[in-house]
Amino acid sequence: MTSTRRTAAALAALGFSVLSAGVSAQTVDVQGAWARATVQGQKATGAFMTLTAQSAGRLVAVSSPVAGVAEVHEMKMNGDVMQMRALSNGLELPAGKAVELKPGGYHVMLMDLKLPLQKDTTVPLTLVFKDAKGVETKKELKVPVSQTAPAGAAAGGMHGDHGAKGHGTASAPKGSDSEQIAAVMKKQFDRPDAPLSVAPVTVLGNYAVAGWIQGGKGGRALMQKDTNGWFISVCAGDGLKDAKVLQTTGMPLDHAAKLAAAVNAAEAKLSKEQLALFASFEGMLKVGPAGHGAAGGHGASTGHGAHKH
Secondary structure (H helix, E strand, O other): OOHHHHHHHHHHHHHHHHHHHHHHHOOEEEEEEEEEOOOOOOOEEEEEEEEEEOOOEEEEEEEOOOEEEEEEEEEEEEOOEEEEEEOOOOEEEOEOOEEEEOOOOOEEEEEEEOOOOOOOOEEEEEEEEEEOOOOEEEEEEEEEEEOOOOOOOOOOOHHHOOOOOOOOOOOOOOOOHHHHHHHHHHHHHOEOOEOEEEEEEEEEOOEEEEEEEEOOEEEEEEEEEEOOEEEEEEEEOHHHHOHHHHHHOOOOHHHHHHHHHHHHHHOOOOOHHHHHHHHOEOOEEEOOOOOOOOOOOOOOOOOOOOEOO
C-alpha cells in the first residue's frame, strides 16, 4: 500500500470512528411518542414522549414542517400558579434515565400550526440532541396524532393538556351569561388549594371580558360564545380593556370599542390593588374552543401564571 493510500485509509478509518462515537454518544431511545389532535383554527398543540439517552446529553431543538415554531417547554408550579416556559438551554437527559415529556410537565410545543392535526394521522418531528462534547445528532420521527394519550404513553395532568379538555363535550353550565362564564373558567382552573375568583364579568353579545384572581395573581380572560356555549378565547392583562387590542382578536372594531368602554366602566369602582392584579398578566395567550393552551405566542405569556414581578 502506498503512503497516499495508507493516509487515505487512516483518515477514512478515523472519520468512521469519530462518526460512530458521535452517534453512539447521542443514541436516544424514544418511546410512546404522540401529538395532541387539534381542531380547525387551533394554532398550537403539544407532543409527548419518553426519552432515554445512553450517555448524558440534552434535547436542544425540535422542528416540524407542520409548525412555524417548535420548542421544548416546561410546566411547573410556582407557588399557587402553574407556569410554562421554553427551555432555552434544552432539556437535560441523564445517562440511562427515562425522561418523560407529558402534559403538565416537560413537553414539545408546536405553535403557529400550518394545518389541523387530525386524529389517526402522523406528524413529522425532528429532535436534535447534543452530547457532553457538544456533538449534535438528529432523530427523525413520525409521531401518531391522537386526542388522548395512547396506551402506555405519558398522560400527565390537566394544565398541560393543550386543548385536551374539549369544548362542548359535556352539558353547558346553567344560569346567566356571567354565571356560565365563571363556571367555565372555574372548571378549568379552580383548585382546592388555589380557588379561582371570577369578577367582574362584562358581557356584550357573544363576547365578554372576565377579571380573575388566583393565588395572589390575576388577569383578564376574553370569552366567546358559540353553539356549544362560552369558551376562553384569550388570556391577557390590561390589553383586554383596549379596543385596538380587542380588535386584533378578530372582533369588529365597533364591538371592540363598546366592549372596552363597558369593561372600563365595570372596573371603575375596583380597588387599585385588584386592578394591579388584573394588570399583572404579561403578554397575551390565545386559547380557543379546544381548551386551555390551544395557541401560539408563547414566551411573553403562557397561561394563568405568566405575570410581571
